[in-house]
Amino acid sequence: MRNAITDVPGVLVGHATRAGDGALTGTTAVLFPPGTLSTVDVRGGAPATRDTAALDARHGGRAVRCVVLTGGSAYGLAAADGAAREVGSFVPAAALYDLGRGGVFGTYPTPEFGAEAVRAAGVDVPQGNVGAGAGAMNAALKGGLGTASVELGSGVVVGAVAALNAAGSGVDPATGLPLAHGSGLPGEFPPPGGDDLARPMPAAVNPFNTVIGVVATNARVPALYALAAAGQDGLALAVDPAHGMVDGDTVFAASTGTHDAPVEEVLEAARHAFARALVHGLLAAESVTTPWGHLTAYREQYPLTAAGYRRGTR
């Protein structure tokens, strides 16, 4: 197990990332084996999406080979063009808002990003400032791309990949710990490193955001919409507030359907896998300085020591 969505057999992830020369953005492609059924749950007031209507749960979802997660807001949806050419079928997509964070407002993913992400797809999933997470922010901290998985036994796997780019914070202001720290598997996240007071968070500066991601499983899930909704519940665990009017939080669900499992167990796993993926995105993000400003990562704000997080003092 890689603790990644690619633990679901047949699922692959690839990134295209651009950083520097005014750019800080990218695209992530999630590939599925033939016969994978997908649907989607779009929330928040400001989504940027493509072919989500085709996955409408009211019509039962649809077979897909690839979903694209991308930076660049509505403009970045162009990345789906290149991915569609590469995989030879339609490619639903969701975009997050990262315009201008690399310094040049008009730098956003093109069709080539989508094609490059598909070609790069594999089972190893780089996290942090990569793909759709390259330019992501989480309130005032640097956001990023993360992934996680859990095995339910009998070969049933639930995994998630998500880009943490939320207006709401993923950090508990009272403790400095990731809000979804408690969703972690045993030993998954570093323990609190002491009892220092939490370090105050810098003020959030960007009013446009959006968390986007995919929950996948090899379990058959009746009424697959529930799997996407479980991912959104995981977002609510990991970010406070989630689903705001300046977010366009979008979660795709995908089932390869090779195994049977109790649906409630799958949904509970999906909820926490999505939350854990977001925590990994937060922890893996790195500080970066662009003409737009210094984007402080969680690991800079709350440095990790051998004992765990060294939470800052006031």
Place this chain on the structure above:
Amino acid sequence: MRNAITDVPGVLVGHATRAGDGALTGTTAVLFPPGTLSTVDVRGGAPATRDTAALDARHGGRAVRCVVLTGGSAYGLAAADGAAREVGSFVPAAALYDLGRGGVFGTYPTPEFGAEAVRAAGVDVPQGNVGAGAGAMNAALKGGLGTASVELGSGVVVGAVAALNAAGSGVDPATGLPLAHGSGLPGEFPPPGGDDLARPMPAAVNPFNTVIGVVATNARVPALYALAAAGQDGLALAVDPAHGMVDGDTVFAASTGTHDAPVEEVLEAARHAFARALVHGLLAAESVTTPWGHLTAYREQYPLTAAGYRRGTR
């Protein structure tokens, strides 16, 4: 009055059309004045859409400057990229299925189509085999793009533009008349030309379709979703069956909101304006022969004489 959606003050329409050399497809851009509020109603089982979630009526719709209607199925949604660059804002879009009708399956609208359609925008609206209607089919007959409008008095105008590309037929098999012939304004459509028996319709050959269009008005419409739904009702008047699982029927609603009018009158006008636009698309379509086959237009199947339609004999 041009009997076009451009009778709504500030609304402009432009087309980009490609016919020949394997192509039979195109893109239509509908431009709106600043402050225009838009939402959308997506129906049928197979929509191809972009940024329709951003217009979700549950969040009240959104201000838009441009909507793109395009051929090329999900691939043709790339046309929105070019339109977005041209207008400088996000551009919701819907696509219809016309792949291969020009002879080459892989010929579909690119970003340049969208940019070209925006640059071509004006108040005159060519109809028939143009823009999103270039490769449209209506059951076994050639489909096309059409537009219509009606003035409700006091300067209130309701208009529609739509591409007729339905699996269901727009022709009454008992009479050979357009199904929505009765929605016509006095003198709008040619009268029946005789009492000959209706000419049998050739069998439908293409299982992939979709009607896409826009209803616009300068009336303020509370709960704007009702305007889009009224357009879908107009589709149900004009095509039998509408909203099938192989269609992805999508209607955008747009209100410039400069006038007040009784909402029920506006909705009734929208319903018939959308149906009339589809009839114009059917009547304006022209026969065309491509490597895919001979696409018979209504005007070839039911030639118009001085007395009206000369309905064929069995």
